[in-house]
Amino acid sequence: MARKLLLTHIDVPGINTFEVYRQKGGYRAVEKVLKTLTPEDVVEEVKKSGLRGRGGAGFPTGMKWSFLAKPEGVPRYLVCNADESEPGTFKDRYLMTHIPHALIEGMIVSSFALGANTSYIYVRGEMMPQIRILERAITEAKNAGFLGKNILGSGYDLELYVQPGGGAYICGEETALLESLEGKRGNPRIKPPFPAISGLYNCPTVVNNVESIAATVPIINDGGEEYAKIGVERSTGTKLISAGGNLNKPGVYEIELGLPVEEFIYSDEYCGGIANGKYLKAVVGGGSSVPILPANLIMKTLKGESRLMTYESLADGGFQSGTMLGSGGFIAFDEDQCIVKNTWNFTRFYHHESCGQCSPCREGTGWMEKVLHKIEHGQGTFNDIDLLVDVAKKIEGNTICPLGDAAAWPVASAIRHFRDEFEWHVTNGQEAQMRNYGLAHYADPLEPVI
16 A cells, blocks of 8 residues: 555544544644744755645745745745646645645644744635635634644744635736735736745745645654655655546545556556546646646656656656646546547636736637637638647747646647647548547557667
8 A cells, every 4th residue: 555644544534623633643743843843944854855846836845945035024924825726636625625734734834934924825716615624624723722822832923814716727826826815816927026035915925735735744743854765756755646537436646656657547546447448548647737648658658668657757758758747637538538629628728717918828828729619610720730839839938927838738739649630620520520539549559769
């Protein structure tokens, strides 16, 4: 059995309450940092752990914390990004629903490390049940003396607030989130200055994902070096994966980084294979914004090596033959799924969610949606396929925030790996309305490139 750090007690009745969470060792990390460690010690342990941001970017968490400016007399803030807007990703919602105190404890530990006395959890507006669960958990923790003034007699004060968002994908971008938290329209800010220098209310701010913050608890309890022993290369620790699509056992899984993709898909411990005895056709490995790969490329790299669930292995080959671990939104497509329809669906989402601040994204996402609609509905031309590639190139790298890239990468990768399916939609427009292209050669073994 794989080692679990965040979901160890997920099946314990009442684990969502303070009493049961405490009985299972909860809040030991808070006691440890407040009684025996300095803020610098906590940052150092997180650095040693090799923990990387679990929200998608994969940036080293301890390093991000060390960038925080510390001017005298100026407050600092920790903001938890619980917006979780990425299609295919639902692991943060799962964690908040079932073990809310893991996040609350992580917020206390992380806030202490950063010298923040006021912290916020920014939750996607549609997640009202999770907002109520978190507010109840905060009240329980405060009544037990783990929040508020002079926590555990340490002299450290922390107030923690839950802030509902407006349900906008763009507010998953940290500066747009901060704008929203300040009561403004959620438009991304131009950087620099970065939030570590000028963030919430123009004060030094760190924005971290739910899973990243929760992971600080086992890091403090067991030590950063022990945490770093789990995983491979620079992908240390465990990772929550939201597994969806055509799988026998969709759900949230905690894996040790370094697990082979094939084992994750087909073993009974995890996804249990493709539903209804079908063949795997393609996989979106880390949420809708990462490149999609055909079955043969998600299983092995072009060098013939087994693809692993790590930041490095999934990215092997760059965007020509690789993808990204991203937020861990793992979506499997079986042989009956249409790549063109799926790509059009993703593009509709990004067009709808673009804040409109940058012309390439505002106009480009709309063009991609229109052209994909044409192809999907039997009215496309070969020039339309090339036009999509061109528009994606015009968007990528030309926007204030990564939403433009997030919209461009799925389109570019779908055409790169499934161009014959797009061309079939053009040449067989009427037939494509009645049946899908099928598995074709997308699962054929690849000749290793030496």
